[in-house]
Amino acid sequence: MSLPHALLALLDAGPMTGYELTKQFDQSADRVWHATHPQIYTELRRLEGAGLVTAREMPRGPKAKAVKRAYALTEEGGAELRRWVAQVEAPQRVRDVAYLKATYYEYAEPETVREQFEAHRAHFHEQQQRWERHVEQLRARRTELLSRRLAGAAREDHEKIVAFKVHAYQGLIERARTEVAWAERGLALVAGLDEPPDPAASAE
Amino acid sequence: MSLPHALLALLDAGPMTGYELTKQFDQSADRVWHATHPQIYTELRRLEGAGLVTAREMPRGPKAKAVKRAYALTEEGGAELRRWVAQVEAPQRVRDVAYLKATYYEYAEPETVREQFEAHRAHFHEQQQRWERHVEQLRARRTELLSRRLAGAAREDHEKIVAFKVHAYQGLIERARTEVAWAERGLALVAGLDEPPDPAASAE
């Protein structure tokens, strides 16, 4: 649903190949949208057909035995991106496995529950740190994409462009922190349930 | 992916019809998982085929011109639920339209951006309140499902059962609060960008 727009948004900074886009959408990248390469290559062809991007075929390496395709935004593509940004989106529906499972943790061994909260904490802690680094880079205007984007924008818009990106990633940092805190409260809860509250009332 | 388990989890409290389950999964309900009725009826038939639930056909109304099917967990269904709860899940990948869009708000009119942050705030504020009410109900053990679930569980497990559910929904409350705060910071940001920081430097 948002994949085409996520692609247009990245291409807005400048032309890229499907491979480069794939790396951007990778789990390990600092992106808010994830997609796999089959999805991306397919979608790029579709966008090309719709006239929202154009492809330029380029030789790979000096021997020119293979080609790669660099995609660039067309004017319609840019217009579509702007139209989409202005449009209010319906709120996403909740569908969270971790929380669904957490609701039924009474069925699992305390040890297992601990492991899961640990994993949750580790995951979001890592995300938090990655996004913190990313915000630093954004503020210093040191990221590849941002530099390219700023190069193609009016000087007086620079502050605004940076501010919105920083705000978005700051939000993700806060979100990750919230998850870390939740997992930690979860760990405390299991620890408390594990050793019964009143030693006199404990069985066997 | 988690739909079958979300269904098993609900049926764990006691038998229900597809229609009742649909209401539980509705956007307006206090659930962490969303699903639509075609998905639910289809999945129930699949679970029945797999032996994880059994269906009992019941007459609808006194005239018995139509039937409804109440689904109940089988022993294998219960076992599967327990197996699933104990299993560590791979973390979900980020895919968030609101944040994706927010990264490119420089393209939208300040008025439009404001509207979107407003909508974001309103949505999560409402969720927050709903979940707060839900936690109150859980603590007082006044929800339908929880009473049914507790009725079928050993007395000494009651505290644990309630505690995990409360913890999960508390997490969702915190999450919603984080989103509300993010939207509010966003509104402040737009307001600040709208009136240029230095009146002397403003153009026309």
Place this chain on the structure above:
DNA sequence: TGTTACATGTAAGTCGTTACATGATTAC
């Protein structure tokens, strides 16, 4: 010579949404 990174695709299948379709029962 072999491994890693570059680079692009197809095919099958699952998960989820939306639209279509039908009919009974209850309350006003």
Place this chain on the structure above:
DNA sequence: GTAATCATGTAACGACTTACATGTAACA
């Protein structure tokens, strides 16, 4: 009688994942 709610489905389509498939180029 008629509207809302109860109740259950099918069909078509779109989004996403996983497995399969292929080949080049750089580097050690």
